[in-house]
Amino acid sequence: MNDFFTGLQFLTRIRVIEQTDWSPDSFGRSVKYFTLIGAIIGLILAVINYALSQFLPAHVLAAVIILAEIVLTGGLHCDGFMDTADGVFSGRPRERMLEIMKDSRVGANGVVAFGLLLLLKYSLIVDMTPAMLTSALLVMPVAGRLAMVISITSFPYARPDGMGKAFAQYAGRSTLLIAVIAALVIVLPLGLTAAVSAGAGVLAGVLSARYFAGVLGGLTGDTYGAVTYLTELMALLVFVI
Numbered sequence: 001m002n003d004f005f006t007g008l009q010f011l012t013r014i015r016v017i018e019q020t021d022w023s024p025d026s027f028g029r030s031v032k033y034f035t036l037i038g039a040i041i042g043l044i045l046a047v048i049n050y051a052l053s054q055f056l057p058a059h060v061l062a063a064v065i066i067l068a069e070i071v072l073t074g075g076l077h078c079d080g081f082m083d084t085a086d087g088v089f090s091g092r093p094r095e096r097m098l099e100i101m102k103d104s105r106v107g108a109n110g111v112v113a114f115g116l117l118l119l120l121k122y123s124l125i126v127d128m129t130p131a132m133l134t135s136a137l138l139v140m141p142v143a144g145r146l147a148m149v150i151s152i153t154s155f156p157y158a159r160p161d162g163m164g165k166a167f168a169q170y171a172g173r174s175t176l177l178i179a180v181i182a183a184l185v186i187v188l189p190l191g192l193t194a195a196v197s198a199g200a201g202v203l204a205g206v207l208s209a210r211y212f213a214g215v216l217g218g219l220t221g222d223t224y225g226a227v228t229y230l231t232e233l234m235a236l237l238v239f240v241i
Contacts, residue, residue, distance in 0.1 A: 002026065003026055003029040003030045003032075003033065004030065004033045004036070004037075005017050006026045006027060006029075006030040007030030007031070007033045007034060007037050008033070008037050008040070010027070010030070010076075011034065011037050011041075011073060011076065011145075012037065012040070012041060012072055012073055012074070013071070013072060013073070013074045014040070014072075024165075024166035024169065025166075027166040027167050028166055028167055028168075028169060028171045029171075030167075031149055031152055031153070031167050031171040031175050031179070032149075032171075032174070032175040032178040032179055033182075034145040034146070034148055034149050034179060035142050035145050035146050035149065035179045035180075035182040035183040035186065036182050036186075037145060038141035038142040038143075038144060038145035038146070039138070039141070039142050039182075039186045041069070041072060041073070041141040042137050042138040042139065042140060042141040042142055043138065044068070044072060045065055045068060045069060045072075045137040045138075045140075045141070046134045046137045046138050048064065048065060048068050049061065049065060049130065049133050049134055049137055050130070050134060052064060053130040053133075058126050059126055061125075062122050062125040062126045063122065065125060065133075065137070066118065066121060066122060066125070069141075076225060077225035077226075077228050077229050078114060078225070078229075079222070079225065080221060080222040080223065080224060080225020080226055080228075080229075081110075081113065081114055081117065081222075081225050081226045081229045082106050082110030082111070082113065082114050083100075083101040083102075083103075083106075083110060083222040084101060084212065084222045084223050084225070084226035085109045085110045085112075085113035085114070085226070086100050086101060086103075086106065086107040086109045086110040087100040087101035087216070087222070088212060088215055088216070089109045089113070090107075090109065094215070094216060094217055097215070097216060098158060098159065098216060098220070101220060101222050117229060117233065120233060121232075121233060121236065124233075124236040124237060124239075124240050125236065127240050128239060128240065132239060135190050135191070135193070135194050135239070136197065136235070136236055136239040138186075138190060138194070139187055139190060139194045139197050139198050139201075139235055139239075140201070140232045140235045140236060141232065142183050142186050142187060142198065143183070143187075143197070143198040143201035143202050143205070143231050143232065143235045144201070144205070144227075144228040144229070144231040144232040144235070145179075145228065146179055146180065146183045146198075146202055146205075146231075147201065147202045147204075147205025147206060147209070147227050147228060147231040148205075148224050148227060148228050148231075149171075149175065149176055149179040150176065150202070150205070150206055150209070151205070151206075151209040151219055151223070151224055151227050152167045152168050152171055152175075152219075152224065153168070153171050153175055153176045154176070154206075154209075155209055155210075155213045155218060155219045156168075156213070156217075156218040156219070157169070157218050157219060157220070158213075158216045158217050158218030158219055158220050158223075159218075159220055167221075167224075168219075183198065193238075193239065196238060197235045197236075197238040197239050198235060200234055200235065200237075200238045201231040201232065201233075201234040201235030201238065202231060203234075204230055204231055204233075204234035205227045205228070205230055205231030205234070208226065208227050208230045208231075209223065209227045212226070212227070
């Protein structure tokens with residue numbers, strides 16, 4: 001359970017126990033639980049949607065859901081998405097891209113890319129009925145975290161060190177299999193649309209990871225966040241289609 005709590009308390013702002021073990025191998029062992037943690041995030045978002053859909057207009061509810069996800073995850077993936085956009089779209093050599101991504105400041109590429117991401121996510125959520133949105137909110141974070149697990153376990157790490165390297169180095173061979181099985185158990189009972197949405201989202205995430213790895217020579221913690229958000233966006237898009 002300590003490994004599960006390590007993942008939960010890193011990927012979200014949910015605090016269950018006083019965490020004292022933040023060792024690299026604990027980070028790596030927590031990766032197998034990422035899809036389950038995604039399901040917890042999705043369940044919370046679905047409950048918010050169910051509770052507030054009777055009282056709020058669709059456009060306000062969409063904004064609340066997006067805000068709730070950011071607050072729940074502590075903006076972790078927002079930072080990764082913006083840093084990735086700043087680096088990958090800078091037009092600089094690979095080494096300089098990695099330096100830009102490590103910079104704590106956000107550039108124009110990151111701001112514009114994140115603004116477009118929020119606009120697209122908001123538009124997709126507004127176009128869904130409450131019942132459809134409940135399923136989408138359950139599927140979206142699960143697909144996003146599964147794509148993150150695939151990125152961690154299937155692509156090289158681009159830096160010689162960094163927090164993200166602990167996930168990649170200590171994840172273990174069975175991690176991906178466990179994460180896939182958990183995702184299937186969670187998503188398949190939700191129906192065909194949910195399964196297709198999750199599959200398309202994960203495919204988009206893997207293709208994004210492959211592109212980032214080609215540009216950067218591997219992936220980083222920032223690109224893990226970017227892959228997660230792109231996966232979620234595609235999953236929502238398929239629901240609307």
